[in-house]
Amino acid sequence: MNRIAESELIINPDGSIYHLNILPEDIATTIITVGDPDRVSSVSKYFDTIEVKKAKREFVTHTGTLNGKRISVISTGIGTDNIDIVFNELDALVNVDFNSRQVKDNFTQLDIIRIGTSGSIQENIPVDSFLISELAIGFDSLLHFYESDHVLDAAITEAFIQQTNWSSKKSDPYVVKANSNLVDQLSSEKTVLGFTATNVGFYGPQSRKIRLNVQDEQLNDKLATFNHNDKKITNLEMETAGIYGLANLLGHRSISMNAIIANRPLGEFSKTPKETVDQLIQYTLGKLV
Structure with a gap:
């Protein structure tokens, strides 16, 4: 498989993905997106537990559980230009091996609401x-x-x-x-x-x-x-x-x-x-x- 170059998939020194500033283990496979960063907490306040709270620029991420189901909430900001960033980075977090910089053999499907x-x-x-x-x-x-x-x-x-x-x-x-x-x-x-x-x-x-x-x-x-x-x-x-x-x-x-x-x-x-x-x-x- 082809290795993805550093200029194409940018990984921060701490192993997090460039814009979202989160690690692969930080997100669930069920993800709620909201435009407004302040609305993230309006969703996560209903979770039973919150395990992850991270933020960079307009991208705020909370991950927790509700009735035993793990859910992430991520703010995208406004517009499809931001959607391009968020969706490509979410997919990379679950479908690219950050160590080898190669696409994983086994595909992980996300539910994004x-x-x-x-x-x-x-x-x-x-x-x-x-x-x-x-x-x-x-x-x-x-x-x-x-x-x-x-x-x-x-x-x-x-x-x-x-x-x-x-x-x-x-x-x-x-x-x-x-x-x-x-x-x-x-x-x-x-x-x-x-x-x-x-x-x-x-x-x-x-x-x-x-x-x-x-x-x-x-x-x-x-x-x-x-x-x-x-x-x-x-x-x-x-x-x-x-x-x-x-x-x-x-x-x-x-x-x-x-x-x-x-x-x-x-x-x-x-x-x-x-x-x-x-x-x-x-x-x-x-x-x-």
């Missing part, structure tokens, strides 16, 4: 609801830097480009799906299934205007009215498509759990966003254990 906030673009998905991203469409270019065609849904992408008159100056969208077994495990009468749009920014890319004009004034309306075989885009956030894309490429299972804290067409924002996120955390942990 995003718990995050999101805004609905459909009037019938109210604030404070829980949405599971069955599909995600990415408006960034992350997946196009990898050999990824085999995990993408080209038919939905082509329909989207045509129906929205997507600008050729923007990255080609890509569509990826959640792990169906995790969708089944975490679904209930308390959740709705959605088709999530992952944006490259919070303001202009999500059609917010403060002092700058946007390239397409009708973009959110186009997203909301898109329909391909009864699949409609339901909500906007900034990580899910990257998570699904890299998880599918690396052979891991992933799912995105969204606390809907805004309804864009109605102009509404949750009056209790922290409580809604906390309820989603408790719901997700209950389903996992």
Whole structure:
């Protein structure tokens, strides 16, 4: 097998991986990701025990047990650029021998569950609801830097480009799906299934205007009215498509759990966003254990 060069896989002097600053033994095979570093403790406070607490930059990691199940919680920061770092380093921690710098013979699969906030673009998905991203469409270019065609849904992408008159100056969208077994495990009468749009920014890319004009004034309306075989885009956030894309490429299972804290067409924002996120955390942990 080929040895991975020091410039390609950077290992810190203490044996931890470069950005996350954690050792292979520091993580569980069930991992919850959150965007906000402060939200890590909002999850781990429900653990029965916590054995690992480490932090570097925006990446905070807690690992512990709940009802006998070992779980890690890691903050990613915002955006698919950070997802690229987190997912490649998590995979390396379990599937690369750091001593030989070679890929291990035996593959370890991770379950990665995003718990995050999101805004609905459909009037019938109210604030404070829980949405599971069955599909995600990415408006960034992350997946196009990898050999990824085999995990993408080209038919939905082509329909989207045509129906929205997507600008050729923007990255080609890509569509990826959640792990169906995790969708089944975490679904209930308390959740709705959605088709999530992952944006490259919070303001202009999500059609917010403060002092700058946007390239397409009708973009959110186009997203909301898109329909391909009864699949409609339901909500906007900034990580899910990257998570699904890299998880599918690396052979891991992933799912995105969204606390809907805004309804864009109605102009509404949750009056209790922290409580809604906390309820989603408790719901997700209950389903996992």
